[in-house]
Amino acid sequence: MKKIYQVLIILTLIALIPFSGYTQCKSFAKKVCKLELTPYIHDGNFNAAILTEGEDAELYKTFYAGQNYRIYICGSDALPQIEFQVLDINRNVLYDNRKSNYSKLWDFKLEASQQLIISLRVKGLEGSESEELISGCVAILFGIKEN
Amino acid sequence: MNIRKIPQKALNFYAVFLIILIAASCSSDKSKKSDSDEMVTLDSLEINEQLIKDVKAVKEIFYSLPSPLETAMILKQAGAKYNEELLNPTGNVSKYVTNKSMALNLGIYTTDLSYASLFDQTQATINYMNASKKMAEGLGILNAIDEDIIERLEANVNNRDIIMDIISETIMNSSSFFEENDRQALSTIVLVGGWIEGLHIAINLVDPDADLDNNELVNRIIDQKLTLNTVLNLLDQNADNEDVINVVSDVKELKAIFDKIEISTSKIEPVTDAQTNITTLKSKTNVSMSPRTFSDLKDKIKVIRNNYTL
Numbered sequence: 001m002k003k004i005y006q007v008l009i010i011l012t013l014i015a016l017i018p019f020s021g022y023t024q025c026k027s028f029a030k031k032v033c034k035l036e037l038t039p040y041i042h043d044g045n046f047n048a049a050i051l052t053e054g055e056d057a058e059l060y061k062t063f064y065a066g067q068n069y070r071i072y073i074c075g076s077d078a079l080p081q082i083e084f085q086v087l088d089i090n091r092n093v094l095y096d097n098r099k100s101n102y103s104k105l106w107d108f109k110l111e112a113s114q115q116l117i118i119s120l121r122v123k124g125l126e127g128s129e130s131e132e133l134i135s136g137c138v139a140i141l142f143g144i145k146e147n
Numbered sequence: 148m149n150i151r152k153i154p155q156k157a158l159n160f161y162a163v164f165l166i167i168l169i170a171a172s173c174s175s176d177k178s179k180k181s182d183s184d185e186m187v188t189l190d191s192l193e194i195n196e197q198l199i200k201d202v203k204a205v206k207e208i209f210y211s212l213p214s215p216l217e218t219a220m221i222l223k224q225a226g227a228k229y230n231e232e233l234l235n236p237t238g239n240v241s242k243y244v245t246n247k248s249m250a251l252n253l254g255i256y257t258t259d260l261s262y263a264s265l266f267d268q269t270q271a272t273i274n275y276m277n278a279s280k281k282m283a284e285g286l287g288i289l290n291a292i293d294e295d296i297i298e299r300l301e302a303n304v305n306n307r308d309i310i311m312d313i314i315s316e317t318i319m320n321s322s323s324f325f326e327e328n329d330r331q332a333l334s335t336i337v338l339v340g341g342w343i344e345g346l347h348i349a350i351n352l353v354d355p356d357a358d359l360d361n362n363e364l365v366n367r368i369i370d371q372k373l374t375l376n377t378v379l380n381l382l383d384q385n386a387d388n389e390d391v392i393n394v395v396s397d398v399k400e401l402k403a404i405f406d407k408i409e410i411s412t413s414k415i416e417p418v419t420d421a422q423t424n425i426t427t428l429k430s431k432t433n434v435s436m437s438p439r440t441f442s443d444l445k446d447k448i449k450v451i452r453n454n455y456t457l
Contacts, residue, residue: 023327026323026326026327030316030319030323034319041216041308041311041312041315042312042315042319043213043214043216043217043315043318044214044215044216044217044314044315044316044317044318044319044322045211045212045214045318045319045322046319046322046323046326047209047211049207049209051207055207056207057207057208057209058207058208058209059208059209059210059211060208060209060210060211060377060380061210061211061212061377062213062370062373062374062377064213064217064221064224064367064370065366065367065370066221066224066225066363067217067220067221067224068425088415092414092415094415094417094426094428095417095426106426107423107424107425107426108417108425108426108427108428109425109426109427109428110427110428110430111427111428111429111430111431112412112428112430112431112432113366113367113370113373113432114373114412114415114428114430115373115374115376115377140209142211142217144216144217144220146220146223146224147224
């Protein structure tokens with residue numbers, strides 16, 4: 001009977017992992033990342049996921065002429081550095097944060113509206129012999145500002 | 148007392164509960180099904196050696212539509228004026244009883260709310276926040292727009308920055324609630340509702356006698372051709388949802404008209420101002436839209452918007 005209870009407890013914890021991870025991610029994005037957009041106003045969209053080192057993600061969005069934008073890439077402290085690039089629709093690189101000391105934000109405006117791709121990758125821990133893969137919340141937030 | 152019977156019943160009940168819980172967690176994100184199998188969800192987990200070898204880089208794809216707040220800012224930046232007659236009357240709230248109609252009108256009312264707030268329309272801002280609250284409550288979104296938010300809004304009606312922050316928080320609470328509760332289809336429908344409302348306001352603010360060339364408001368409407376594929380990709384992630392299927396049909400009808408608009412763009416050149424550290428993406432765009440296409444677009448948007456609000 002004791003073993004059955006132990007198995008049930010373990011299964012319960014496994015079942016709850018996705019819910020707790022997502023809730024933590026939302027809370028992290030709201031409480032930590034959103035503040036970094038100041039003086040831009042968060043557009044309200046929530047783009048966040050749990051990523052593991054070495055994993056990548058892409059976001060497609062149209063940005064409009066005349067608006068001022070801030071892209072902020074926010075990763076939980078446990079994660080290694082996050083590389084991010086901004087690409088045009090033909091995948092030409094317009095910005096690469098590796099050339100800006102892995103900056104987490106990029107401020108820009110456009111002369112003409114464009115669909116852009118935000119491509120990000122959680123770096124792997126080089127030289128690490130640990131068997132532990134690090135995972136954590138990564139949020140992509142957009143700030144907008146009136147002229 | 149038979150002490151063995153009670154735990155057995157409890158165990159049976161618990162086993163059923165657990166199966167449901169595990170099933171729910173396994174299907175908690177259909178759109179990212181291929182990812183969820185390999186994703187771990189805590190900051191740090193110990194994983195055995197075999198699992199480390201098996202884990203492959205996973206690509207997560209997001210499609211982001213302009214939020215109601217961004218839509219309103221785009222309109223204002225393009226020179227739009229305030230016209231309350233274009234908004235969905237708040238008296239319509241009682242008409243919306245299905246999840247689909249409430250989700251569409253949550254997006255529509257939130258766009259109206261953002262538009263009113265950007266033009267410092269204090270009473271309309273409060274009214275549209277209340278209308279959005281009713282839609283959110285109808286959809287079971289707890290705490291997205293609570294009494295505290297309404298009170299904060301009323302206390303800061305003359306502080307646009309705070310109002311916009313409150314609206315931003317409201318939008319984020321709603322979208323994250325849907326994600327958290329495996330209702331991504333509704334989240335997408337909310338965004339499409341807001342997007343259609345933005346198009347409706349913009350196209351009706353264009354002076355009927357205006358030159359369609361070199362008109363900023365018309366240019367922002369044309370720009371929605373760029374967003375259309377994002378809308379369809381987002382809807383496609385929830386293509387098995389019946390409400391989404393109907394919305395896809397509307398968006399495809401719009402696409403057929405947008406396809407008649409030609410847009411060509413030059414190569415983008417990023418230029419960074421060393422003082423402000425702000426980069427300007429320099430490029431030129433040529434667009435071509437006939438008055439007939441504009442008229443068709445206006446008619447189609449009217450039909451879709453009436454279908455969502457009346």
